[in-house]
Amino acid sequence: MTLDTKKSAFVKLGEFLNQFKDKNCTKNETVFGNDLFFEKFTDLIQLSQSHNGWYTPEQVHFAIASWAEALTEKNLTKWLSKYDFSVAAPKNIALILAGNIPLVGFHDFLSVLLSGHNVLVKTSSNDQHLLPFLANYLIAAEPDFKNKITFVEGKLENFDAVIATGSNNTARYFEYYFKDKPSIIRKNRNSAAVLNGQETKEHLLALGEDIFRYFGLGCRNVSKLFVPKDYSFEPFFEAIFEYQDVIHYEKYANNYDYNKAVFLMSNFKLLDNGFLTIKEDSSYSSPISSVFYEYYENLEDLQKRLEDENEQIQCIVSNNLVKNSIPFGTTQKPNLWDYADNIDTVSFLLTI
Structure with a gap:
């Protein structure tokens, strides 16, 4: 797959998610895959709170809206334009995801696939349904993703690098367990x-x-x-x-x-x-x-x-009181290029 092919699939996903920005779930007949996915995703959003008591429909809709706004051709191009994707040989990248907020691991998932790698995903027990659903949509939009996305329930095996998110305590375990692999280990912040x-x-x-x-x-x-x-x-x-x-x-x-x-x-x-x-x-x-x-x-x-x-x-x-601060009301709407812990995930993925 070319980078443009992968970007196109994520743009389609953004258009699909745009229908679910609020509780009204307004269907757009021009969106790819609605016949297979629209009703199922509507039901999944309503069921999310039964899977995780903190995932109220309002909070899930907000997370979806944030990704719908991010996954546009303009944003993806702006984000990716500074990288040279020709240098990366496909590797197997393991993701160990958190589940504190809906789709919290989606940026890592997105970064791995756009970087040309294969992703092995171990979801949190608190967020086991939303990302697999979106992965199935992506595969429908671009079938070549099928062999590049694997969700793992048991032990992670046969991976070349890892991105893991957890508490300060679990981070110590991750750092020891993955000491022989290139890694990004995220702690409490x-x-x-x-x-x-x-x-x-x-x-x-x-x-x-x-x-x-x-x-x-x-x-x-x-x-x-x-x-x-x-x-x-x-x-x-x-x-x-x-x-x-x-x-x-x-x-x-x-x-x-x-x-x-x-x-x-x-x-x-x-x-x-x-x-x-x-x-x-x-x-x-x-x-x-x-x-x-x-x-x-x-x-x-x-x-x-x-x-x-x-x-x-x-x-x-703050109101520009300190360096590198952002405006009030924007913390939960990061741009694609606003990396967690200020670690450039894509640069890491292109140099392993």
Whole structure:
């Protein structure tokens, strides 16, 4: 297959996914494969919550919409134009995927196939259905993919390199187990926001999206706020009140009740609005339904700290207060060229 052939198949997939950007699932009769896949995918989205209690239809539709927007001819061409794909000999690449948010491993899957390699996928037990479905669509769109995609249930064997995502604990196991193979091993990361008190309600409302999307389960979800001394959280709480319905979701509510109780029993000082607790803490990783905050003295010192601790951070949002930050409300809409952990996956795949 040529690169253009592979790109064309993913563009078709993007057009297919575009029909499922929201709960209305508007069918476009010109889209390839609808006769075989449209109704089945509609049903799968509705069943996703039974497979994983965090995968509500709303969250799955959002993930699908993000990929529909990414998989266009323009975006794929912009992303891939800087690489020389003629240098890569086909290898077998093993993917060990996470399952914290819907289709979280799709970028690795996409990168392997576009790089000309074969992919051996070990899905998370929390996300076993969405990616195999999309793989079947791709094979229908381009049958030559059939011999390049394998889903593995048991032990991974006969692979030349691995991309594995897990916790800090599982990463140590991966690093030992795959020490003789070229690898990308991803660990826990969290995202942060830097505020100065000049943010508008619209900025803070968008920050709420960064906090609450996927119930805060993603590494790109903001779990830590850096605020200046004497910062008032009142405007923040007023803005994010629009997300109050999150507490009506049982799994989130259970986490809120539990984590709040743990904090209170430990005599921690909390700010609380009935669906989110705010706690002063130096850690980046806060539990579900909670966000940590920390005061800063000046932005230059904070900038240096963020650079020193960059291996703990996935992304930073702010109004251009610190280098390399992104706008509020955009953490869960990365571009194809926004690599997890800032590791260029395609360059890795082209040099193994």
